[in-house]
Amino acid sequence: MDDKVETEDRWLADRFEEDRPRLVAVAHRMLGSTAEAEDAVQEAWLRLAATESSEIQNLSGWLTTVVGRVCLDQLRSRKAKREQPIPEAAAELPAPPAPTDPEEAALLADSVGVALLVVLETLDPAERLAFVLHDMFGVPFDQIAGIVDRSPVAARQLASRARRRVRGTPEPPSREIAAQRHLAEAFTAAAREGDFEALVALLDPDITLRTHSDDVCLTIRGAANIAGRAIAFSSVAETGQLVRVGDRIGAIGATAAAPPSVMVFTVEDGRITALDAYTDPELIRGLGLALLDV
CATH class of the missing domain: 3.10.450.50 (Nuclear Transport Factor 2; Chain: A,)
Structure with a gap:
């Protein structure tokens, strides 16, 4: 391996490691299992290694898309098999970045706990992906649309439906x-x-x-x-x-x-x-x- 290729491979590995904590956090919110989240991130690395990295303009966005698609496939497979993972305690989870929308930030300011993971399990796979990626990690709907094979408007609707189900009907506490x-x-x-x-x-x-x-x-x-x-x-x-x-x-x-x-x-x-x-x-x-x- 020549020095140039070795340097490029090392740079790619370093960049992947920089993104790994965020990718694991995304996958965990999607799947509710640390082991499955690590597997999804590892799959993203394998796909990256087999891809011509010079053609990737936004590496972080590309990795998020790959992890999202891997998780979506896993959720759909799980739904077909009627499987449900055991959510782990909140203290064991990597904290997500702060949402960019103040309303979402207020809702999720106390990080993710078992309750949210169980509520997320009640969502359809595409709804869960749209909610997690947009509301918790600030991924734009244009990017989410490509993962779920729908229009940006449809992706926004998925997140909106999920948000209503997660929050319930907003009303003053009686x-x-x-x-x-x-x-x-x-x-x-x-x-x-x-x-x-x-x-x-x-x-x-x-x-x-x-x-x-x-x-x-x-x-x-x-x-x-x-x-x-x-x-x-x-x-x-x-x-x-x-x-x-x-x-x-x-x-x-x-x-x-x-x-x-x-x-x-x-x-x-x-x-x-x-x-x-x-x-x-x-x-x-x-x-x-x-x-x-x-």
Whole structure:
């Protein structure tokens, strides 16, 4: 290999390494898995190595496009197979660059957590790509359009639909929602701390817990039974993040050993009267989850 080619290869490798953290962040928001994100970025490197780099005018943009297409293919394959990865804790994720739009920056100012990753799983692959690339990484719609094989206007519509689903219907928080949120926060805090008495105090004596998995629905009754079960699964509460589930509040939790789960709270007269726990990915996708305002 002559010196010129070796120098060009070294420059290309250095440039790729400069972009790697951003590419991994993009792929992780798309796929929800660090391992799959690393694989997508590695695939981009292999394609770059097989391409005449002198013909690439914007290397960062080219790499983002390749990673986006690899992730889109993976999401479509996953949807066909009905697979869902286990979202990882927010502390383990590389932070995305600040969005260029102030409105999006305000929405996502607290970085990405398990809740957002689970909500993103409810989007169609093209919607997820458009939302992640534009709202979280500031990629222009002209570039996104080329990835999803649609017009820039259609790409903008994809992101808009995704944004509405992620945020839910914008409306002032009602006193009822505020009360539900207060009780849900108290419940998850007591579960994390293993405080049995605090949990029982939050629960109606005749509370019902229903667990939904595939076509199976198991029922547990009684405040003491449910408080004990909540403490037994306190590791899930460690990552618990609150979301809107229609006109109710839910908590999303996940650990390395357990898939994502959603607990939906029913509140009456200042007590939690029912809990519905969902672990099946298809059931979770149908809940209409939306992030709470932060």
